[in-house]
Amino acid sequence: MRRLYHLPLSPFCRKVRLVLAEKKLDVELIEERPWERRLDYLRVNPSGKVPMLKDETLNIADSTAICEYLEEVYPDPALLPDTPAARAEARRLAMWFDDKFHQEVTINLLYERVNKKMMNAGAPESAWIKAGLTNIKYHLDYMAWLLDQRKWLAGDQMTIADFAAAAQLSCLDYTNDVDWARQSLVKDWYSKIKSRPSFRPLLADLVPGFVPPAHYSDLDF
């Protein structure tokens, strides 16, 4: 049985869960709290991070490596386009959300509000929350700029870039940090992706001590 070591509010784990579900691949979810530094986990994944995918024959760590692997072994449905140039654009934007958006927004908001509390690492820093709330505006505007020219973030086809973005945003929606009124194009895009069957398990996640806003799991938000 395929297993995914994950955290419910990790955007990287959510990206992999979405890709697995889009490709109709069953997986058993096992919660792993990286900050507990469990020795048996570190033995198989010395980075200590989530997600890690454990197959019958191999362990794969790192969400980018996992998604590329799944795309190679289970190419249907394709989450990368056909041409190298279009694939480069999808990968550029997937990395935009995994790297730039995560650094500028997710760390400042989600990690301050949620992870810090789960780790008993003190109160959220208001300066970081403020920075995250400022930064997310620019990212939503950039997404709207892309979606004004394209059906999906990387082009006319739904790709890994959309799942990378939706994974980050869904975590921030759980903490009510996304102003959906800011850009209707982004809201329409998120509404489409949120309605997919692959998204349902994410919307059912509940993290003890943190209550998502009513609209979080509402498909008609």
Place this chain on the structure above:
Amino acid sequence: MRRLYHLPLSPFCRKVRLVLAEKKLDVELIEERPWERRLDYLRVNPSGKVPMLKDETLNIADSTAICEYLEEVYPDPALLPDTPAARAEARRLAMWFDDKFHQEVTINLLYERVNKKMMNAGAPESAWIKAGLTNIKYHLDYMAWLLDQRKWLAGDQMTIADFAAAAQLSCLDYTNDVDWARQSLVKDWYSKIKSRPSFRPLLADLVPGFVPPAHYSDLDF
């Protein structure tokens, strides 16, 4: 003509330069200082980061997207192995250096010592330097553990993982932050990769205001 917008001491730019050179692809290097936020650059690459590869027909930003593109379009010599499992291991380790090593080591050492000065952003923080110097030990030990079982980092074939690692280490070697005496297996591995023709231009880089140690460009260090 192919152009790479880069910074000489950016590990991500160095990774792409190594891949281009291994594949014998000519490129014109153009220095771009991301912190100057040059408007013409932001127009084509809104992330504002380096590297960006500009081809006749397209711009590709993000070093991971660039390397995957180059591997697809110029597959010879291959820098990813043949099987999906082996490719996953190469990508996992490339991301290890791009993400984990970079966060835990490079930011604390290189960015504190060099980038901060270039940006006129104050003196290096000794706490961060100390953290970087502690963290690099664990990474060198992990590399030695891998190299004790394998010829190259991801297996018996030289891959993108080796270039991702060598790119980070070469920048830290410029600031004399690598204790090569710690792990002879790592030193032997670096010696092999440093001797490749693709490495020569990196060893000739000189950043005004920062003098590399004598052994930096010495192939017999």
